[in-house]
Amino acid sequence: MGDPMRIRAQAKDDKTTVRVLMAHEMESGQRKDSSGKLIPAWHITDVTATLNGKPVFACEWGPAVSKNPFLQFTIKGGKAGDKVAVTWKDTKGDTRTDEATVS
């Protein structure tokens, strides 16, 4: 299990903006270490989000996404007090879920 994410979700009008900061190495699999050996790929492959348990967002990520990635997306609907949960899964099969309350 990785380090915690930082999730901020803000409702305005009929939309909720979610901003997520994830702690992850995001090793691309293209880099070499000091002895010239390839560092194996280790990055997030899937990101999903739910609003009050209902899936609202899903994406697949590859090696081009930066270390400690920042993700922002907008959900239709949502109001203060709703729960937004974000989950990532990486190439090692590791996964982490964090939840935030919409403000």
Place this chain on the structure above:
Amino acid sequence: MHARSLCLAVLGTLALGAPALAQKTSTQAIEEYREMLQDGNPADLFEMKGEELWSKKRGPKNASMQQCDLGKGPGVVKGAFVELPRWFADTGKVQDLESRLVTCMSTLQGIDPKEVINGQWGKGERANVTALATWVGAQSKGMPFNLPQSHAQEREMYQVGKRLFFQRGGSHDFACASCHGEEGKRIRLQDLPRLSGNPGDGVGFAAWPAYRVSNGQMWSMQHRLNDCYRQQRFPEPTYASDATVALGVYLGVNAKGDKSAVPTIKR
């Protein structure tokens, strides 16, 4: 027609001040890029880690850092960052934020300072100190720097720091002042603040710890100073040594009144 005349006007400006404009737009573009990144500054992740480390019971003594005295009394964090480095009665020394955190980790938690001082950047206990420094620094965001200079040792450290700043040496006959001694200097596209004077809000001493986007690392002031010396082709200074603290006093006192923007985000 209107669009065309506008286009001509733009071309006119380009022709007149092409080199100056090109330079300005690239630094401006970097400024914009930094602004965009500011919202999702991964320094927040290190801040969270630091906050956890502050209250977590750790080390041989199984204690937290919550009784650590950063200069404003045990456990007082807010405002401590903008008054460091300062003189501490218990150690009888002038200490910067990181050397003070190492002292607290040693006295409160029983963690051997050697683990930090002889450690590696971004690893083990040294990485923990950086995370703690990020969190402590963030608690004084927006506050103006006001380093104390009432103790004789604090004034002495300022003078030592000043000498180190201007001391030329190494294979390139360099000093901190070679890059940071006058206005308008830069390395590649990076503007360099004049640190022998007051650099202004959120610049120089008021900008570190910072997250480096290019390598995904969180850099403390100790790391920043260490790398400045490396770039000057000097031997690597010892972590939290008196020399690095003296430079901190010099930079910090010069930054008097400047508001802290810590933690910031850098290229």
